[in-house]
Amino acid sequence: MTAVTSASHLPAKSAGSHLRFYAVWLIGVAVLIVLPLLFSSGGSLTSFSLIGIAIVFALSYNILLGQTGLLSFGHAVHYGLGGFAACHMMNAVVTHGWPIPLPFIPLFGGVGGLVFAIIIGWVMTKRAGTVFAMISLGIGELVASSSLILRSVFGGEAGITTDRTALPRMFGWTFGPQLQVYYLIAFWLVLSAIAMYALTRTPLGRISNAVRDNPERVQFIGYDPHVVRYLAYCFAGFFAGIAGGLAAISFEIANSAYLGAIQSGLVLFATFIGGTAYFFGPILGAILVTYLQLGLTSLTSVWQLYFGIIFIGIVMFSPGGIAGLLMMHRPLVRAGTLGTVIPSYLIAIVPTAALACGVILTIETVARYSGGDAINLFGVAFNPRSPATWGVAAVLVVAGFFVARLSWQRIARAWDGAATVARDRGYLA
Amino acid sequence: MLELIVISTLNGVLFGMLLFLLSSGLTVIFSMMGVLNFAHASFYMLGAFFGFQLTKWVGFWPALLLAPLLVGAIGMAVERYGLRNTHKHGHVAELLLTFGLAFAIEEIVSMIWGKTPLDYRVPALLDFPAFTIFSTNYPAYKLFMLAVSVVIFVVLLVVLKRTRVGLIVQAALTHPHMVGHLGHNVGRVFMVVFGVGSALAGLAGVIAGPALVTQSDMAAALGPILFVVVVFGGLGSLPGAFIASLVIGLVQTFAVALNGSLASAFGPLDPSAGPSVLTDIWNVTIAQVAPIVPYLLLVLVLIVRPVGLMGTRES
Numbered sequence: 001m002t003a004v005t006s007a008s009h010l011p012a013k014s015a016g017s018h019l020r021f022y023a024v025w026l027i028g029v030a031v032l033i034v035l036p037l038l039f040s041s042g043g044s045l046t047s048f049s050l051i052g053i054a055i056v057f058a059l060s061y062n063i064l065l066g067q068t069g070l071l072s073f074g075h076a077v078h079y080g081l082g083g084f085a086a087c088h089m090m091n092a093v094v095t096h097g098w099p100i101p102l103p104f105i106p107l108f109g110g111v112g113g114l115v116f117a118i119i120i121g122w123v124m125t126k127r128a129g130t131v132f133a134m135i136s137l138g139i140g141e142l143v144a145s146s147s148l149i150l151r152s153v154f155g156g157e158a159g160i161t162t163d164r165t166a167l168p169r170m171f172g173w174t175f176g177p178q179l180q181v182y183y184l185i186a187f188w189l190v191l192s193a194i195a196m197y198a199l200t201r202t203p204l205g206r207i208s209n210a211v212r213d214n215p216e217r218v219q220f221i222g223y224d225p226h227v228v229r230y231l232a233y234c235f236a237g238f239f240a241g242i243a244g245g246l247a248a249i250s251f252e253i254a255n256s257a258y259l260g261a262i263q264s265g266l267v268l269f270a271t272f273i274g275g276t277a278y279f280f281g282p283i284l285g286a287i288l289v290t291y292l293q294l295g296l297t298s299l300t301s302v303w304q305l306y307f308g309i310i311f312i313g314i315v316m317f318s319p320g321g322i323a324g325l326l327m328m329h330r331p332l333v334r335a336g337t338l339g340t341v342i343p344s345y346l347i348a349i350v351p352t353a354a355l356a357c358g359v360i361l362t363i364e365t366v367a368r369y370s371g372g373d374a375i376n377l378f379g380v381a382f383n384p385r386s387p388a389t390w391g392v393a394a395v396l397v398v399a400g401f402f403v404a405r406l407s408w409q410r411i412a413r414a415w416d417g418a419a420t421v422a423r424d425r426g427y428l429a
Numbered sequence: 430m431l432e433l434i435v436i437s438t439l440n441g442v443l444f445g446m447l448l449f450l451l452s453s454g455l456t457v458i459f460s461m462m463g464v465l466n467f468a469h470a471s472f473y474m475l476g477a478f479f480g481f482q483l484t485k486w487v488g489f490w491p492a493l494l495l496a497p498l499l500v501g502a503i504g505m506a507v508e509r510y511g512l513r514n515t516h517k518h519g520h521v522a523e524l525l526l527t528f529g530l531a532f533a534i535e536e537i538v539s540m541i542w543g544k545t546p547l548d549y550r551v552p553a554l555l556d557f558p559a560f561t562i563f564s565t566n567y568p569a570y571k572l573f574m575l576a577v578s579v580v581i582f583v584v585l586l587v588v589l590k591r592t593r594v595g596l597i598v599q600a601a602l603t604h605p606h607m608v609g610h611l612g613h614n615v616g617r618v619f620m621v622v623f624g625v626g627s628a629l630a631g632l633a634g635v636i637a638g639p640a641l642v643t644q645s646d647m648a649a650a651l652g653p654i655l656f657v658v659v660v661f662g663g664l665g666s667l668p669g670a671f672i673a674s675l676v677i678g679l680v681q682t683f684a685v686a687l688n689g690s691l692a693s694a695f696g697p698l699d700p701s702a703g704p705s706v707l708t709d710i711w712n713v714t715i716a717q718v719a720p721i722v723p724y725l726l727l728v729l730v731l732i733v734r735p736v737g738l739m740g741t742r743e744s
Contacts (some may be wrong), residue, residue, distance in 0.1 A: 305536035
């Protein structure tokens with residue numbers, strides 16, 4: 001990684017786009033500062049903290065998936081090890097009286113994730129694609145199972161606990177109240193997001209993209225794809241460790257669930273649902289998935305099934321994720337042809353919503369059949385044991401599907417028309 | 430000691446054959462489409478649950494036939510309406526589709542049958558000890574499982590290597606366009622092979638269900654080991670999968686049966702040193718390590734021979 005082209009060779013941006021670029025980041029920071037003032041309840045502060053951690057984690061995952069094209073099924077290993085490293089560090093700071101205040105702790109979490117990435121990454125990144133996916137799955141299982149055996153380090157089933165308020169103070173903050181923890185997480189979120197965005201602009205970030213798209217060609221121009229993948233893996237491990245450290249601070253505990261397959265699956269879901277092709281994709285995904293997770297658990301016992309269905313839907317119909325769907329409209333907005341598509345969207349909403357309601361009703365009927373609890377769907381109560389409910393569900397699903405398919409075809413036609421106009425005006429390649 | 434070796438070998442071979450039954454379908458599907466089917470273990474789980482439900486309704490023997498057919502039909506539907514449409518987005522999208530599917534199937538199964546283990550019994554006809562070795566009764570059902578696995582293995586090999594159907598399938602794996610030009614419907618070949626692979630997984634589920642535990646996390650428990658088998662044996666290699674299945678089956682069965690630890694062999698460490706990683710490793714028994722042994726094998730094999738035992742394909 002010595003003789004690389006400098007970033008200044010990239011096409012220069014206009015002053016206006018520079019301004020817009022910084023404005024987006026400043027607005028993001030402002031939102032983070034103002035949010036807890038608008039929603040100050042304990043519950044929403046906890047939710048914001050969780051979302052913040054999830055965003056850092058998902059962004060770190062996207063260094064692998066989106067940028068380098070490595071599909072990992074064991075990314076939570078670094079998250080969990082970061083959490084454990086942070087917990088041990090906090091306890092050590094308290095025991096030995098080291099002058100390290102709490103805001104620096106996530107850094108040690110990051111180091112925890114990084115060290116393991118350095119050790120294991122070299123073997124893992126030898127090959128990409130399906131083999132990498134399988135190996136990451138195996139390593140994930142290996143570490144998760146080992147964590148239950150090495151009790152003195154991982155604390156067995158119970159995990160290890162810590163007390164964040166016992167650390168040396170900084171600016172007189174005790175970090176007892178959730179609000180202060182939220183601001184700590186927000187600070188590290190902004191810092192990590194800037195660092196990770198900067199990483200995408202470095203030569204390493206660019207060559208990672210090249211390794212993702214065409215490793216043979218990268219090798220031909222003199223870089224070793226293995227080294228590039230390894231470096232990307234180390235960076236991803238570091239930032240995942242920071243997310244784990246933040247989680248350890250927020251919950252004051254680290255246990256083997258942090259490392260497990262479920263955590264790895266969730267970050268994959270969040271990143272992919274949000275969209276891997278754009279930097280803000282994983283952010284959207286993390287917000288949505290965490291919000292759904294928090295919101296749906298109180299409403300239904302089978303919230304994970306809805307996750308699965310949403311995920312399958314995204315994989316099949318919109319592999320670019322939500323970010324891809326949004327950015328698809330950019331050329332249309334620029335060309336001013338978005339207006340011709342919107343009416344068909346509005347028409348499609350009704351049958352699509354009916355189909356979705358039918359699916360929800362079907363799932364809930366099956367889920368609650370043995371319990372017999374009533375289903376409350378948008379204020380209408382359904383009895384899961386009455387045939388009328390099954391009938392309504394069947395009609396909604398079948399009729400909804402056929403009408404919705406017609407309306408989607410209409411969208412496709414309107415879209416083609418709008419895209420043709422946009423292409424003629426030079427906004428769409 | 431001899432008793433332990435004989436019984437563990439029998440059980441190890443049994444588990445290994447079961448793993449092979451699953452990994453053979455997975456391997457054939459992988460060599461064909463280049464995508465590892467994450468939902469393969471879920472098809473196995475579906476087989477067990479369908480087997481349980483059908484046994485309740487129509488008895489075990491019809492269930493042994495019907496449940497794999499049902500699972501095979503689901504597999505064909507997944508190929509036709511899922512994977513075929515996703516193929517244009519690349520292999521990662523296909524892998525993710527099956528990953529999401531595995532997740533959804535686990536949720537659906539636990540939604541319908543609950544999360545607790547089912548009371549899926551061995552059929553009365555086979556519920557007797559077949560023979561006695563060293564005062565241990567070896568159940569007849571386990572022999573039956575072994576026999577089914579061996580028969581399937583032989584049939585699979587013969588069909589793939591010796592028949593016209595196998596010829597077309599093998600040709601479609603390597604030269605799909607040529608096979609298409611010769612007038613065979615390659616899409617349908619893929620669909621049928623995917624269905625047969627899923628049905629094999631389903632069959633493994635029906636026969637393994639009564640012997641092992643039938644519950645909604647059985648796919649999640651077996652899935653990772655299945656991928657270890659496939660990577661360990663070499664991606665896309667059927668003989669490799671066979672050897673790896675037996676090795677992992679034997680190693681894991683023996684590890685579970687052994688209760689030794691470093692502490693029991695060399696005496697405990699100095700207790701005044703206090704708890705540390707070293708005392709953990711010193712005191713852990715081989716049986717406790719059993720679940721991670723396959724993954725350790727995987728890592729070791731990849732360091733020494735990255736393509737796996739019999740693999741030739743670089744991804």
